[in-house]
Amino acid sequence: MDIKLKIWRQSGPKQAGFYEDHRVVADPHMSFLEMLDVLNEQLLEAGKDAVAFDHDCREGICGACSMVINGNPHGPRAGTTACQLHMREYHDGDEIVIEPWRAAAFPIIKDLVVDRSAFDRIQHAGGYVSVGTGSAPDANTIPIGKRESDEAFDYAACIGCGACVAACPNASAMLFVSSKVAHLSLLPQGKVERKVRVRKMVAAMDAEGFGGCTNHGECSAACPKSISVDAIALLNREYMFAGLARD
Amino acid sequence: MKLDAKIPSGPVQDKWDKARFELKLVNPANKRHHKVIIVGSGLAGASAAATLAELGYDVECFCFQDSPRRAHSIAAQGGINAAKNYQNDGDSVYRLFYDTVKGGDYRSREANVYRLAQVSVNIIDQCVAQGVPFAREYGGVLANRSFGGAQVSRTFYARGQTGQQLLLGAYSALNRQIAHGKVKMHPRTEMLDLVVVDGHARGIITRDLITGEIRPWAADAVLLATGGYGNVFYLSTNAKNCNVTATYRAYKRGAGFANPCFTQIHPTCIPVSGDYQSKLTLMSESLRNDGRVWVPRNKADLNKAPKDIPPEDRYYYLEERYPSFGNLVPRDVASRAAKKVCDDGFGVSKTGEAVYLDFATAIERDGKPAIEDRYGNLFEMYERISGENPYKTPMRIYPAVHYTMGGLWVDYNLMSNVPGLHVLGEANFSDHGANRLGASALMQGLADGYFVIPYTLGNYIATEYTGEVSTKHPAFARAEAEVRERQRKLLEIGSKSGSSRKSVDYFHRKLGKIMWEYCGMARNAAGLQKALTQIPELREQFWKQAYVPGGADELNPWLEKAGRVADFLEFSELMCHDALYRDESCGGHFREEHQTEEGEAVRRDDEFAHGAIWEYAGVGTPPTLHKEPLEFENVKLTTRSYK
Amino acid sequence: MSSATPTSAPPFDRLVKALTSTISLKIVMALTGLAGVGFILFHMAGNLQVFLGRDAYNDYAEFMQGLGALKWVARGGLLTVLGLHVGAAVVLIQRNQRARPERYAGLEQKRTSLAAMYMAELGMVLLAFIVYHIAHFTMGVVSIEFGGVDYYALQQVTEESTRRDLYAHFIVSFQQPGIAITYIVANIALAAHLAHGVTSTFKTAGIAVGRWKLPFEVAGPAIGVIVGLGNISMPLAIWAGFIGGH
Helix, strand or coil: CEEEEEEEECCCCCCCCEEEEEEEECCCCCEHHHHHHHHHHHHHHCCCCCCCCCCCCCCCCCCCCCCEECCEECCCCCCCCHHHCEHHHCCCCCEEEEECCCECCECEEECCEECCHHHHHHHHCCCCCCCCCCCCCCCCCCCCCHHHHHHHHHHHCCCCCCHHHHHCCCCECHHHHHHHHHHHHHCHHHHCCHHHHHHHHHHHHHHCCCECCCCCCHHHHHCCCCCCCHHHHHHHHHHHHHCCCCC | CCCCCCCCCCCHHHHHHHHHHHCCCCCHHHHCCCEEEEECCCHHHHHHHHHHHHHCCEEEEECCCCCHHHCHHHHCCCCEECCCCCCCCCCCHHHHHHHHHHHCCCCCCHHHHHHHHHHHHHHHHHHHHHCCCCCECCCCCECCECCCCCCCCCEECCCCCHHHHHHHHHHHHHHHHHHCCCEEEECCEEEEEEEEECCEEEEEEEEECCCCCEEEEECCEEEECCCCCHHHHCCCCCCCCCCCHHHHHHHHCCCCEECCCCEEEEEEECCCCCCCCCCCCECCHHHHHCCEEEEECCHHHHHCCHHHCCHHHEECHHHHHCCCCHHHCCHHHHHHHHHHHHHHHHCCCCCCCCEEEECHHHHHHHCHHHHHHHHHHHHHHHHHHHCCCCCCCCEEEEEEEEEECCEECCCCCCECCCCCEEECHHHECCCCCCCCCCCCHHHHHHHHHHHHHHHHHHHHHHHCCCCCCCCCCHHHHHHHHHHHHHHHHHHHHHHHHHHHCEEHHHHHHHHHHHHHHHHCCCECHHHHHHHHHHHHHHHHHHHHHEECCCCCCCCCHHHHHHHHHHHHHHHHHHHHHHHHHCCCCECCECECCCECCCCCECCCHHHHCEEEEEECCCCCCCCEEEEEECCCCCCCCCCCCCC | CCCCCCCCCCHHHHHHHHHHCHHHHHHHHHHHHHHHHHHHHHHHHHHHHHHHCHHHHHHHHHHHHCCCHHHHHHHHHHHHHHHHHHHHHHHHHHHHHHHCCCCCCCCCCCCCCHHHHCHHHHHHHHHHHHHHHHHHHHCCCCCCEECCEEHHHCEEECCCCEEECHHHHHHHHHHCHHHHHHHHHHHHHHHHHHHHHHHHHHHHCCCCCHHHHHHHHHHHHHHHHHHHHHHHHHHHHHHCCCCCCC
16 A cells, blocks of 8 residues: 655754655555555655654654644544554555654654653652552552452553643543552552642642643543543542641 | 672571661661662662651662653553462462572572562552552452462552552652652653762662763762663664663663673563564463463464464474473573474464464363453453454564563672662562563562662661762762763764764664574574674664764763664673674573473583673673672472473 | 743742632633623523513613612622623633744644634624613714614603603614614624624633533523523514514
8 A cells, every 4th residue: 555644844942843745665464663664664765864753662662753644633533542453444546644653742863753752750759659669558458449450450451651631632641640649549558648649749740840630621532441431520629628737 | 890799598488587786777867868769669669768768768760761651661461479378378488489499490599589478468568558459259368360380370460551550559659758848759860970989889870861961970889779771682672762781881880780682572562564663562471370372383374364373283282392381481491492393484464474373272161251351451452552452363462572570680689790870670680580571570670679689788877888979089970081081982983974874763773683583582692793893883883873962961862872872882782792702502592502302401500500690891892700609598490381 | 041930930920820820810700701691691681571561661770770879889899890800801712823823735624613613703792782782872973873863862751750762762762773783793792792702702711521511501502592592682673563562
């Protein structure tokens, strides 16, 4: 299949970006990133600079890949990362526009590669249970209901890719932050620090320059792990109850 | 090269206790004056960084990913073993130890494995306390499942994303220390060389992958937790950026590389679909708990839809050949069996390299909802990639390179023969022998990081530390200059190669084909010899034709890749030397010269019950062999039988 | 850059930070929005008495006008609510715009509604409308003279007393197509604003979660439709000559 590509090229954080047209012959069984590999191989053998994009595990779990494909972060398939998207979703002659995540908090490094360290800094602010190695009680000491545990897992499944920010009309990171907060506050181990955690993480989120949530639900629609937008409501609730709890 | 495994004396059950008492401690007030470099932020690296920082050490942690959370441990699906015996089904520390040594085909060090089994129980406690949402029963207690090669249910799991949840646990512990200023994290920073001063590992040279800055770092000890080298095969289940550079550079600086030929081929991966294939996707081994592996009995049926082949015409080869373990035989056995039926012409795909993994029986027995509950996300993943619905038609699977048991040689204290250089997780060679059991990699990574290195590192600092060294020491300048020179050369090839230029991937794919063909699931002397002539030729071609665009002072993924592939092009030779030397079949290493009439592996314990440790002797020069004899005081060496 | 939050900010700073965080401002939006919805429903109920005729409507108007100090407390309260709602919105909108300085070539929307996408624009329409509406009915500075008669000052003479005939002003105003259309358009905007706003309020409050999500997702549009239809019914009825016909 013959595919037309319009790809965002930007040589550095401060340089102006532009769209570049390419053509590539793809096989329907290829993954989307393999199609880009083929393009890059073409460019390299022609002695040109290839398109930089983040990728690593290529099995939908590391969260490295990050591109907006025809206006959809990670492409058109629900619950699927760009690396697990396959060309059988497309037809011969299709034009595909590929852009990076666009958010002030995710500055572009090069082409489709963005800096997502803001997510790490939010996690530093409190995305953990303060337990030192060795001081844990036996794992079965505290029973946790299957339902609570499963629900916590649903939120913990976040891969930190940033598609929620990319999809949000406000470039808000609320789904990311809330899934971490919800995961930990649903488990007894995380409840101890829940008030301080939510306050610090929300403050860190604001400091990074993400937008606010206006309940569009686009984040959840784009999330490759289909994390429910309920997480955000849970975050809001946690935040209200946390009030002005002491650090 | 001096190899002293430093195994404590006494009964295996008491060795770790004894060691912990005998290992010297560092005064708590002094720990903050000791800088530790940790390369890698997967399960081993992140857990070590967090734990050492908790103890008070000044930790600098490096990873090439944009966040420590993306290390490839995240992709582990199935689970983590621990001898908790929560199921009351006969498990114990001793049984886990025994199973692991046996599963490794008696090529691992008993003392290390026993310690691994001992600390396994603490790992689960630690992870639960961090908020890892393991699967639970309705009563609120932890659930377990049995996992490839084990007859007890000792595997803890978090759906099909256990590695992710464990890594996020370790990452959260790491974040806590970063927030406290005890760990300085350097993401998108790749280690390109090890710096050895007066025989001790005292620093590294890194490249900032965004700015291209080459920089030396000095420390009192260096920990490598940089994972395995499965990507030498190009196609593997490893992440695209996994590489051998850190451990290979350490090898070039004098660290012994042990058993590099021990690679694990995972039996249940999605088969290759075309030449453009960039990686292989693993389907969790847990699928074999309910899936039945088969191929058609008659070649005439190969083109039929699987549902049209009646049961009597299906060859359930694992169940027939290994009645007591059936579909649950260890990975190496399952992989070789698949290769055999495909080599015999019974493969069920266009490439002839696939077998069926069929869930029809399980769906009929337990109902679709039960199967969906167990494997829903895996089935979805399979459908996304293959376009086939495994609820309706059997999955197609084929073995793929998954894990490397070989790695830098370490003693009982996880220190290599270069004092100060410690190696953790998949990067070392110690615990899995010639074959790793399912759900043991996560266990080992976390055991090393949380519960072993915190004790053993202190001993090195307390007893062998030679005083502060700064990056002004000439050894740093020398190493840095070498790194720069190499980078310059890599960038230069492209400008000279003109129209004969090829992408770096072109060479990587070619290398992968050589390795898969001659040093893959089955090896023989003639093939390995052939590989040993082809690899240097390919390497030479690479240095003439590989095209690397862009410059050194910017984000340049092609320069990164070129450096890694250049190392693979040397390292692969080392693997072939080792595979050629090990003239026996054991675990993942199957030498066709040594098999029974039925095609089972034949070990040669008299000649090869040792670790083969290689010392670097120059590019293109055969490495020097050293041996660490393996003594089995507790486990009796028998022929592994899963019949 | 290890931690984005200062660990020991002075208490006042902390208070300010806590009150101006994105979520706190969202909560301000939600609470003031809720108060606004309460007022809108009350206001609509009052005005719907126009269907009961001149006396009923003017009774209601007289009662409201006679509240004295309480009326000013209520007006002050409403103004504060409006001020906070608008103020918080301005801050949040600015933050949202700063959060994405560079636009996409195109971003496909999958779940959101038009109303949600244009909340700010709808809000601006409503703000302009509120100003006009107050000038029109409360202050009587625009649209009060028709055919040379100052309807705002017109008196209704009853047996007991003489009082202002706001019913007449109401009817005559909406007999003007321009005014009727203005009110209809504004109320469509209001309906859309409420459709997203009410649901959003309960999400922000952390209530519309799990099994409560669907009821609240229905409640927003339902209230929007009720308020919209209720308010629009009046100009339509007048226009159609259903009420106030001569």
